[in-house]
Amino acid sequence: EKGGYEHYMLKEIHEQPTALRQAISGRLDELHGDVDLDIELPEEYLQSLEEIQIVACGTSYHAGMVAAQLFEEHASVRTSVEIASEYEFQGGRDPWRTLVVAVTQSGETADTLSALRKANRSGARTLAVTNTVGSTATREADHTLYIRAGPEIGVAATKTFASQVATLTLLSVYLGRHRSELGSSRASDVLASVRNLPGAVQQALDAESQVLEVAETYVDSDAFFFIGRELGYPVALEGALKLKEISYDHAEGFAAGELKHGPLALVTPNTPTLAVLTEGTRSKETLNNVKEVESRGSPVVGCSSLEDGGLLDAAFDVPEIGVMEPLVANVYLQLFAYHVANLKGRPIDKPRNLAKSVTVE
Numbered sequence: 001e002k003g004g005y006e007h008y009m010l011k012e013i014h015e016q017p018t019a020l021r022q023a024i025s026g027r028l029d030e031l032h033g034d035v036d037l038d039i040e041l042p043e044e045y046l047q048s049l050e051e052i053q054i055v056a057c058g059t060s061y062h063a064g065m066v067a068a069q070l071f072e073e074h075a076s077v078r079t080s081v082e083i084a085s086e087y088e089f090q091g092g093r094d095p096w097r098t099l100v101v102a103v104t105q106s107g108e109t110a111d112t113l114s115a116l117r118k119a120n121r122s123g124a125r126t127l128a129v130t131n132t133v134g135s136t137a138t139r140e141a142d143h144t145l146y147i148r149a150g151p152e153i154g155v156a157a158t159k160t161f162a163s164q165v166a167t168l169t170l171l172s173v174y175l176g177r178h179r180s181e182l183g184s185s186r187a188s189d190v191l192a193s194v195r196n197l198p199g200a201v202q203q204a205l206d207a208e209s210q211v212l213e214v215a216e217t218y219v220d221s222d223a224f225f226f227i228g229r230e231l232g233y234p235v236a237l238e239g240a241l242k243l244k245e246i247s248y249d250h251a252e253g254f255a256a257g258e259l260k261h262g263p264l265a266l267v268t269p270n271t272p273t274l275a276v277l278t279e280g281t282r283s284k285e286t287l288n289n290v291k292e293v294e295s296r297g298s299p300v301v302g303c304s305s306l307e308d309g310g311l312l313d314a315a316f317d318v319p320e321i322g323v324m325e326p327l328v329a330n331v332y333l334q335l336f337a338y339h340v341a342n343l344k345g346r347p348i349d350k351p352r353n354l355a356k357s358v359t360v361e
């Protein structure tokens with residue numbers, strides 16, 4: 001049932017190229033720079049849309065953070081992303097010109113369903129982005145967009161994160177095209193990057209032995225830090241979440257520029273930093289932060305598509321595929337978390353105190 005893998009999590013990490021192909025299958029029209037998503041949002045509504053609010057928890061929240069940046073960039077619509085358990089529909093916003101997007105793999109997360117209900121009550125149009133056909137979220141939202149990742153058994157979300165990000169990227173193109181904010185040639189570039197993603201993820205998976213070596217080098221560290229900018233910031237948060245939940249080590253993700261505003265005090269030679277250095281992450285600036293931590297003696301591991309990763313103690317190669325590169329970096333961070341946890345003998349598929357689907361608020 002685990003297809004020869006020791007854990008579901010590892011199997012699901014390796015299923016990502018397939019999951020991604022399923023997510024994008026039949027949806028790309030690269031020639032015309034368009035997508036076909038089978039969601040029927042009225043044309044006038046899309047054009048007059050003023051605001052998108054994304055609600056989600058945990059890993060899905062990190063996917064939402066990526067999506068928010070892409071919605072703003074590709075569709076020029078102001079987008080906020082809110083932790084579902086903190087969500088309140090703000091009075092004074094125009095519900096008719098608002099779209100609330102609930103991102104939930106299971107479609108059953110109580111906090112996310114509660115936010116979705118608040119949005120429904122406000123009169124805003126709602127869209128569920130989910131993996132689970134017929135889930136509560138699909139029944140309660142006005143529209144549903146499936147991520148088509150296939151079943152995920154490991155408690156730690158891996159392939160569903162990749163499929164969420166890919167699907168939400170297609171949604172950003174859909175919105176951008178219908179709002180006439182995204183030209184067809186730029187849209188084609190984004191879609192080419194999405195098309196190249198499964199192959200690039202496979203290249204990262206093929207480099208697993210290198211990740212294992214790095215995990216062996218740093219397994220006994222006091223803590224692990226993850227840094228990134230722009231699209232690299234949610235990936236840093238996600239890398240830290242994955243590591244803490246399955247290894248029980250202290251791991252934190254930071255916006256790279258924030259290091260010097262406090263967290264740098266935590267940095268020692270026994271706290272490695274993992275940095276996201278790809279397209280879409282202002283990597284040149286992040287390299288300055290890499291220098292900051294290195295000058296405190298902290299080793300730095302980069303997930304990098306840069307030509308010159310000279311200063312790094314170790315570098316995982318991200319193929320140059322454009323805007324989707326941060327998602328390839330994320331695959332390396334998943335493998336790193338997995339191997340650190342596995343070296344420690346943790347019960348990876350069922351970490352203590354956690355459940356796959358959190359059905360209480």
Ligand code: F6R
Pocket residue numbers: 057058059060061103104105106107108109112155156157158241242245356357358
């Ligand atoms: C972390 C993880 C959780 C879920 C969160 C939301 O690996 O799996 O953080 O992402 O509980 O779950 P869904 O997406 O089902 O709403």
